[in-house]
Amino acid sequence: MPETVTLKLKEKNFEIPVISGTENEKALDIRKLRQESxxxxxDPGYGNxxxxxxxxTYLDGEIGILRHRGIPIEQLAEKSSFLETSYLLIYGDLPTKSQLEKFKKTIAKQADLNKxxxxxxxxxxxxxxPMAVLVAMVSSLAAYYPDLAKSNPSKEDVDELAIQLLSKMPTICAYIYKTTxxxxxxxxxxxxxxxxxxxxHLMFSSKKKEYPLNQEVVEALETLLILHADHEQNCSTSTxxxxxxxxxxLFASISGGICALSGPLHGGANQEVMEMLEAIHADGGNIKKYVSKAKDPKSDFRLMGFGHRVYKNYDPRAKIIKRRVDDVLKKLGVQDPLLEIAWALEKVALEDSYFIERKLYPNVDFYSGIIxxxxxxxxNMFPVMFAMGRLPGWIAHWKEMKENPETKIGRxxxxxxxxxxxxxxxxxxxT
Ligand SMILES: CC(C)(COP(=O)(O)OP(=O)(O)OC[C@H]1O[C@@H](n2cnc3c(N)ncnc32)[C@H](O)[C@@H]1OP(=O)(O)O)[C@@H](O)C(=O)NCCC(=O)NCCS
Structure with a gap:
């Protein structure tokens, strides 16, 4: 017998079917509730x-678990590459060696932009x-690739769209930096x-001078992109x-996602964290002042990079970045006083009852900006970096939505x- 729960409304009983996910998450299937009752x-904010x-992606925010297609984020961050993780997200499984080679080559070939x-x-x-320009540029791709800007693309069209977007996104992001x-x-x-x-290379090489690639920088950025690649039904992905x-x-859908990501409570938070750390530094490192302001119910100020709708534990992505940040800075020979401030701020907040009671921990944006x-x-390019990282997740969810016969217009x-x-x-x- 399928599991149901009984809901009593105005003396009438309604049998609500219970559905379960593969990790045994339970949900009440209320699709017929309004019609019948x-x-x-x-549920403002859709928290439930x-x-x-x-x-x-599977996420358990109480424990701090994040897995893409079943594979823990810690393993992907350590062993995978951004394009391999993108393939995993979009196609559901890790690619074979030849599939990965083909994927990488095809993406590299399409990176040029139309004149x-x-x-x-x-x-x-x-x-x-930069985020305003990114929204416009991604949306403009529809004008330059009308054959792909279809309401109901074929499977082959979706593959081509994924390639075109993944390959052109770094060029678009770097050119935004170069122009603005x-x-x-x-x-x-x-x-x-x-x-x-x-x-x-696109960001930092010039006509006169080739950017000297440094393996530490490449690896650090690869890790950051992997850590941003997907996060299930967050605000931008839901958009x-x-x-x-x-x-x-897909171009219109992704530019909508970039708009949602630009907000300071979502992908704009990494920029806000950096500006907050700089303000604290300029204020003589007065951490307690900022923590008090964040706790003050009369103030709008929030400790940026802290708290999360679903993580009520340390964000596993923040854990990975925190472990790497010091090492990356040392290897690059960079001394940044903002790192000391971030460490101290985290310590003060995590020992404060306000943050403990509300289960507010550092999230992915807290340390990423320092790298x-x-x-x-x-x-102001940090949110653009987030968008570049989140792109495969958006594509994977759009593709999944299109393939699901139960999809209805969101309303x-x-x-x-x-x-x-x-x-x-x-x-x-x-009167
Ligand atoms: C991420 C975020 C939007 C989640 O919001 P949410 O799930 O709707 O949580 P709420 O806004 O309901 O917060 C719950 C409580 O914690 C407080 N809170 C949440 N984040 C806080 C923060 N960063 N600093 C201070 N207080 C915070 C809220 O004021 C609220 O307090 P109250 O119960 O006294 O009213 C929120 O934690 C936030 O604004 N964080 C800072 C921005 C950020 O880093 N965003 C990136 C997310 S990856």
Whole structure:
């Protein structure tokens, strides 16, 4: 007998089916509830709502577990590469050696941008926010690749879309940096380099001087991208699914996801963390002042890089970055006083009852910026780096959504709390 629970509403019993995930997560299947009972469920922020089934990522925030397609994030961060993890997320399994080689080569081949598309960058002002330009550029891909901007692409089209997006994203991100922050001419992608090295080349090589690649930098960036690759139904991924559920094409869905990611409570948090650490440093390292401000109910200030909707334990990604950050800085010969401040801030917060009671721990954004900074990436590019890392997750979820016959257009309900019916008053009779 399938498991059900009985819900009593106005003396009438409703049998609610219970569904279970492969990790034995239980959910009440309320799909027929409104129709049968006229009751809605109310869950602002969707903290208790499963909007889909998904086989991409498993997350247990109480314990601090994160697995992609079953494989723990710790193993991927240590042993995998960003493109291999992308393949795993998008296609469900680790690639064979030849599949991975083919995937890498195809991606390297498509990294160039169309000449007219490249001219778009120059139309943005120098003070433009890199995330605003990224949204526009990804959305503009639909105009330059109309054959792929389809409502219902074939399996082959989706493969091509994944390749085009993964290959063009580093070029787009680096060219945003070159135009809005450096005012420097573009260098062409190098097909002989791996994904991360090519990105560093696009960012930091100039027409006159080739960027000297450093293995430590490449490995550190590879790890950061892997750690950002997916995080199940977070705000931006849910947006990608929501936009795509209207049969909007993948470019439109992903640019919607980038918009959602840009907020300081989501992907914009890494930039905010850096600005907060810099402010504390400029304020003589007065950590207690900032912790008190974060606890003050009258203040809007939050300790950026702390807290998470689903992790009520240390974010496993933050654990990995924290372990690596000191080592990376030492290997790069960088001394950053902000790292000492971050360590001290974490210690003070984790011993404070406010943070203990609310189970607020450092999240992925708390230490990532210190590594980006050591690599030479400016602060307002941090959210762009997050977007580059999250891209395979967005593609994997969009693909999964399209393949699921149960997918419907996303359309939540509401509880109306406005005025009841009243009559229109002509303008000359209004007081
Ligand atoms: C991530 C975040 C948006 C999750 O929000 P949420 O699940 O809706 O949690 P809430 O906003 O309901 O927070 C619960 C309580 O903890 C407090 N809180 C949460 N994060 C906090 C932070 N970073 N600093 C201070 N207090 C915080 C809230 O004020 C609230 O307190 P209250 O119960 O006294 O009202 C939130 O923790 C946050 O804003 N963190 C900082 C931004 C950040 O680092 N984002 C990146 C996430 S990867």
């Amino acid at each position: 006229s009751y809605l469920t109310y 709502t499963g909007a889909c089934t998904s086989a991409v 007219d598309f490249k001219n778009l960058f120059a139309s943005y002002p120098k003070f433009a926010s 922050l450096k005012n420097e001419s573009f260098v062409e992608p190098r097909k002989d380099l791996d994904y991360v090295s090519n990105f560093l 990608v699914r929501m936009v795509g559920s209207s049969w909007a094409d 980006y900074k050591a690599i030479g990436i400016p602060t 939540p309900r509401q509880i109306y709390v406005g005025k009841n019916q009243r009559d229109y008053i002509p303008l000359d009779q209004r």
